Amino acid sequence: MDDTRQMNRWRLILGKMAENQIAFSSESGLERGISCMELEDALEFLYGREHGDDIRREGGTGASQLTAASWITKIRKLFPRETVEILEKHALETYGMTELLTDREVLEKLEPNQQLLKTILQLKHLMKGDVLDTARRIVRKTAEEIEKQLEQELQRSFLGRLDRNAVSHTPSIRNLDIRRTIRRNLQHYDLEKKQLMLDQVYFNSRTRRYNRWRVIIAVDESGSMLDSVIHSAVMAGIFARLPMLDTRLVIFDTQVVDLSAQVEDPVETLMSIQLGGGTYIAGALDYCERLIENPSRTMVVLVSDLYESGNVGAMLGISRGIVESGAKLICLTALDMEAKAVYDRQTAQKLADLGAYVGAMTPEALGDFMGKVMNG
Secondary structure, eight states: OHHHHHHHHHHHHHOGGGTTTOOOSSSOOSSTTOOHHHHHHHHHHHHGGGGOHHHHTOTTOHHHHOOHHHHHHHHHHHSOHHHHHHHHHIIIIISOOTHHHHOHHHHHHSOOSHHHHHHHHHHGGGOOHHHHHHHHHHHHHHHHHHHHHHHHHHHHHHSOEEEEEEEEOSOOGGGBOHHHHHHHTGGGEETTTTEEOOSOOOEEEEEOOOOOEEEEEEEEOSGGGHHHHHHHHHHHHHHHTOTTEEEEEEEESSSEEEOGGGTTOHHHHHHHOOOOSOOOHHHHHHHHHHTOSSGGGEEEEEESOOOOSSOHHHHHHHHHHHHHHTOEEEEEEEESSSOOOOOOHHHHHHHHHHTOEEEEEOHHHHHHHHHHHHHO
16 A cells, blocks of 8 residues: 555656556545545646646646636645645746636635735736735735734833832733732631632733834835735834834835825735835935934834945935934844845945944844833
8 A cells, every 4th residue: 555655646746747657556545535636637737837738738637627716626625734825836926827816716715824915915916806805805814813923022022011009900910919919808808717808809000111202114115025024014003003102104115105194004004015126225214314303212113135226325324314313223134033134234234333223133023122222
């Protein structure tokens, strides 16, 4: 049985082109009672494109009968979720099957994840009507999942310290004021049972040691920054709900677009971006500088790979002005869960020499850094 299964695996790897050299050893599949012919048809529909459409659509094969919609249905039946996501990624990125995103029926069957979100943002200009509405629902669902990952850690960075002198009505074991609880309930002590009866439990409240800070986030929307764009939009939405922050969000390529009015809705932010084009960092920083009102309580967060299409000298001059004003300039070369960055190291060093903080960060790490700055 092991030899049979191994031979069938090899046949699936080699594809339908090898059917005259290697036949499936039996009608049984690799597992779960799935036919190898079904697996091959599903794989051939996608990877047969390596040989051209004329090979993929030879007379009457199962693969030629599939449509994009029926293929999505089939692979979900045949493969585990992780494999389905890989197949969908190859279909969109390697073989350019844009029909997956321009057919509402197909789009509704795709697995919502960050990779699909990235593809939607790249191809949303092809979508209209019901398809665009479906894409928005996918964007919202995926953005909400990313938000859940980020929100708890980001908020913890800003909550400040426990105030031992104020009472909170929000029950939380970590905020339990054990001394006050015992003292206030001593009158309810049961001498016979030798038990303290709790009539009321007291908790400490959290106070935030801050005056309102303005955070200006400028995001490079060039194609190479797509992961950072997504995380920046979600992160800005979280920041916008924190009372200690006045959050502004701008995106830029060769033009600057201020999205502050919709910053609380990451979906609207993400659907507004236009990926690609040049990178005019000097123009973006010049706009951000004009948003600074109280420099000592302002952070300008530049998210970019720092490959400036314009005048690097002008960019450095504006950066120097921001730093010398007393505002904090934070240059992030990556902002996603991996924090892997490819960036212009020479420009990064020059910015660091001016007094800017430069580095690759995850959103959680940025939250911690900002919390330290704010708490002085």
